[in-house]
Amino acid sequence: MSRRMLLKGGTVYTGRGDDVIYSGFVEIFDGVIGRVGAVRDLTSTFDGDVVDTTGKTVMPGIIDTHMHVFHEPQMLRLSEGAAALWGANYVQSALRAGVTTMRDLGAQSGAVFGLRKALSEGYVVGPRYLVAGKAICMTGGHGWANLSAEADGEDAIRLLARQQIKLGADVIKVMASGGAGTPGELPTQAQLSMNEIRAAVEVAHDAGKPVAAHALANEGIMRAVEAGVDTIEHGVFLDDRAIELMLKRDVALCPTISVYPRIINRGPAGGESAFVIEKSKPLVAPHIESLRAAVAAGVRIVFGTDATTLYNPVGDFSDEMDLMVKAGMSPVEVMRSATGTAAEICGVSHLVGVLETGKLADVLVVDGDATRNIAALSDTFLVLKDGRSVYGKGDGYRNAALTAEPVLKADLSR
Template identity: 40%
Template sequence: MVLKLQNVTLYTGNGEKKVNTSIAIEGKTILAAGEEADRLQAGTVIDGTGKTVIPGLFDMHLHLGMDGVGDPFAQVAGDTPALSAYRHHVNAQKQLKSGVTSVRNLGSKWHIDLDYRNSIESGLMQGPSVYGSGQAIVMTGGHGYPFSTEADGEDGVRKAARETLKAGADVIKLMATGGVMTPGVDPGSPQLSENEMRAAVEEALHAGKTTAAHAQGTAGIRNAVRAGITTIEHGIFLDDETIELMIEHGTVLVPTLAAPYYIVQHAESGGIPAHAVKKAVDCFHVHRESFRKALSAGVKIAAGTDAGTPFNVHGDFAKELELMHEYGMNVKDIIVAATFQAAKALNVDQTVGTLEKGKAADFVILDEDPETDIRAFRQTHSVYKGGECVHESSNQLEPAIG
């Protein structure tokens, strides 16, 4: 049966906005959107006057095994595999209810994100589409080493990449620099070398998979870009030369603006390790300016939060979009970054990421238009995943009469 939602504002995800129009779905698929949908006859027609429809959102960087507590590394260290699996599910449900229908999980101990993905795909439980990296690959003692795979040298990293792909990873996560949360490492310091990362990139490409690099310092970012990494995570210290290199290579930036924001906001809470607070405070302003420079220069950007890091809780994807807007990105481009550009960076844009005929019926109904008020991303009325309504507010939409 065809379901048609009419009289809505529609953001397609590829930069277009249509007003007073329709979207029609049949089963798990979009049958039509825009003028073609306006003309379609449908078994059920719902009046969406005043509502805005956007594609299902992608959070391109999160950690389902972390809850956003002050010291998430300690939380991971104390978890059993079973408890971690339960965390993955609870946090994924929070994401889904907020309108995030696809997540890229970049680092889970024991590769639990891959098993969790499989449980959703098999129909065992409901959740967002999960694209997982399993355990990240780091140098010995590198950023995140307590819950990652340590490897050194081109041969060592290549073997680790192959083992991670064998486990079923959708994306290979590599640590190109130090980071904020790991004690004793400098966010600006390079870690895995260009050649080490290139070995992993080659293996991912052979398997038809993508790659992501945690890369905060300038030298490490350049190493990752030259190695052929698909996405740069964080990109805190970007200069003009590095930005030009990213544009030349078509590298996508996932800025995770919310991660340092929440650490700085809660610096006095006492729950965050002192070393992490100091590093986040030192990085905060330069991170914001790096994002602005990358945006102005035309770097491809996909939205990701790093949810699970201190006070950066699951289900608050809207904060990342609000920060992107505050730092200069317009609403249409924000929606593209959180939908089509994300799907393209994952090589799944042929089936998801935009509201087009034949694509999966993953979409979100908002109560307001975010171009009118950026806080509209928080006003989620309904979330559809594969044509099924998986979340709806108490104020349900009624079938149109006549």
């Protein structure tokens, strides 16, 4: 396809509020969004490729704000170069599903920074990739065995946060409570003191970076919100006090509501440890109730899957969206959580997240009307990244547009 494209005739969700245009169009010029509007307002012949999107939904590319590419301890068996090469192939599967931006909230391997650099500089084609590096936990805290670095005390926390930023972190992740995935901890256990979390927040915010807090236990949630974090991840045991405080501080919730059902239902076949499966079972009911309460109260909800493993792969987001609807969100609200809201949370709203003039053309087209049936988002028709077609229905596993830029470019000045 040329660099001039018109997507015409479909239901257009812009990513901003509840803004849906039925029988709409989106113009794309050289990788950037041009006009967006109703087909009836088109007044001239378009000079470029015209894609008929009648019967389809056109929306910004999906932003998954919580996932992990380099999660498993087995990654340490690979060199960082080999791990990054594996990661590049892995994230392309998410791109083909329509995930054009991903935020990695904790990695076992330093390869996360190599992959970030390769993707951002075009040496590998894949989603826009934002990373935390290693998450920060207390000694023996959540994720110490597979995605976190341990530190105790405010100065040690500051040092770790600064080290991750030095390496290229886009966000700082703190572990404010226990979880299901680490030996010797309880999901109801608060971890890191408020002052320790605040130390990480001060370092991150001074550098213009957001802070995401893994927090299941209500006390951990309260400490994290009081300390100034930007998002609560999971929020399994939210109570009215925590919800009120989140509303007061405008702290968003990334529920990852599908993660524990997937651990229970898919984990045994995927090789998940028995203790993780057992610890996940009591979390399912309070987790969905917490999300229902947060949605009803008006807490900002942002989309994230906690994807990582074979049984919870990146780009497989249908369960998450279905459960968000069951918790009281409309399909359009779910779509907003994965587009405009997600872009704001990740600090990339100046680039992507909404379909409006001047934004980069990260676009997902699906068959059906996703504004009425969220399941339609799993029926991918076309994916554009920076205006380039990186997946089209019928393309199969690969697409020629996934070809990367050469690392060494010719010097044409000689």
